[in-house]
Amino acid sequence: MSSPPQILSSTLGVIPADVEQGTAPLPDLVPLDTTRPYVTLTFAQSIDAKIAGAGGKQLILSGEESMRMTHWMRTMHDGILIGIGTAVNDNPQLNVRHLPFPVQNTHFQHYHHPRPLILDPHLRLSPTCKLIYNAAKGVGVAPWVISAPPPKIEGFFANEDDGNKLQEWEARREALQAAGVTVILVEPETLHPDLPPTTTNLPLPAVLRTLRDEGIRSIMVEGGARIIQSFLSERLVDALIVTTAPVLVGGDGVGYSEGFQQLPGLKYIHTEQLGRDTVVGLKLMS
Ligand SMILES: NC(=O)C1=CN([C@@H]2O[C@H](COP(=O)(O)OP(=O)(O)OC[C@H]3O[C@@H](n4cnc5c(N)ncnc54)[C@H](OP(=O)(O)O)[C@@H]3O)[C@@H](O)[C@H]2O)C=CC1
Ligand SMILES: Nc1nc(O)c(N)c(N[C@@H]2O[C@H](COP(=O)(O)O)[C@@H](O)[C@H]2O)n1
Numbered sequence: 133m134s135s136p137p138q139i140l141s142s143t144l145g146v147i148p149a150d151v152e153q154g155t156a157p158l159p160d161l162v163p164l165d166t167t168r169p170y171v172t173l174t175f176a177q178s179i180d181a182k183i184a185g186a187g188g189k190q191l192i193l194s195g196e197e198s199m200r201m202t203h204w205m206r207t208m209h210d211g212i213l214i215g216i217g218t219a220v221n222d223n224p225q226l227n228v229r230h231l232p233f234p235v236q237n238t239h240f241q242h243y244h245h246p247r248p249l250i251l252d253p254h255l256r257l258s259p260t261c262k263l264i265y266n267a268a269k270g271v272g273v274a275p276w277v278i279s280a281p282p283p284k285i286e287g288f289f290a291n292e293d294d295g296n297k298l299q300e301w302e303a304r305r306e307a308l309q310a311a312g313v314t315v316i317l318v319e320p321e322t323l324h325p326d327l328p329p330t331t332t333n334l335p336l337p338a339v340l341r342t343l344r345d346e347g348i349r350s351i352m353v354e355g356g357a358r359i360i361q362s363f364l365s366e367r368l369v370d371a372l373i374v375t376t377a378p379v380l381v382g383g384d385g386v387g388y389s390e391g392f393q394q395l396p397g398l399k400y401i402h403t404e405q406l407g408r409d410t411v412v413g414l415k416l417m418s
Pocket of ligand 2: 175176190191192193194198199202214218219222223224225226227354355375
């Protein structure tokens with residue numbers, strides 16, 4: 133597959149004729165709400181709708197052809213967003229290494245690589261992860277971590293433990309920044325006072341607005357399970373491209389469809405068989 137498969141042009145749009153395949157994000161990815169980036173949600177699942185094995189074990193579900201389709205899709209977006217659960221569990225690279233080697237250039241310089249964006253409310257990303265290592269070696273784009281400000285310590289309730297937590301948070305932020313990561317803080321929504329702060333999800337509308345303000349016009353959301361649930365149930369999906377591999381994972385595997393309240397209105401666009409996998413594209417109803 134030396135050019136992007138049809139599922140991508142049918143669902144997302146075509147690359148302008150004067151642009152070499154894979155070298156620039158798609159210019160026509162414009163959401164209805166232009167205060168946020170265009171969102172393409174994409175992942176690979178088994179035929180029993182699991183995205184990982186028991187205990188979150190990473191599974192390579194995509195075959196060679198559909199994996200290459202995913203890497204073409206990565207070139208088409210400004211950013212590639214995952215949750216910290218995936219970053220910690222999979223230690224991913226999020227680059228486009230499965231694309232064909234260009235004749236006259238090095239692979240990394242030739243293609244457009246999306247900026248990795250990690251939703252990480254508690255700064256759990258390791259400063260020695262592959263994303264940071266690759267960027268330091270010049271074979272990856274430095275990730276941005278989207279996080280929340282540290283818990284506020286105020287007057288009467290301040291104690292030594294709170295002070296230590298704040299120092300630890302500052303140390304984690306400094307370590308990430310020293311490793312080349314940009315840390316962006318988004319104010320979390322007001323929590324119910326009885327809820328522990330660990331239950332915080334970053335508010336996606338504010339995250340997306342912040343990313344758009346920082347120049348990110350399109351993102352590909354790759355998962356994992358909780359991130360997929362959040363984007364679908366908050367109806368923040370412009371396109372959905374799902375690869376289904378002909379395997380069964382079983383009841384212990386990780387699914388993504390619990391807890392949906394409202395779903396985005398998506399219309400069917402295209403199905404393509406890539407090797408043994410079936411890839412389906414849907415788009416937001418206009
Ligand atoms: N087959 C596929 O295509 C893919 C499979 N996977 C698999 O998914 C699994 C990981 O999924 P999961 O554990 O759910 O982790 P996620 O990658 O979905 O990350 C979830 C974490 O992101 C943080 N977060 C911040 N804001 C939000 C928000 N608004 N909504 C949801 N989460 C938010 C929270 O961090 P905190 O806990 O710090 O508060 C949360 O726990 C792995 O097993 C991985 O292999 C992942 C991607 C693709
Ligand atoms: N398209 C696709 N197919 C699979 O079978 C997968 N397991 C995933 N996982 C996602 O890709 C990330 C790994 O990326 P790198 O190979 O390290 O570049 C992984 O973390 C998931 O987000 N995707």
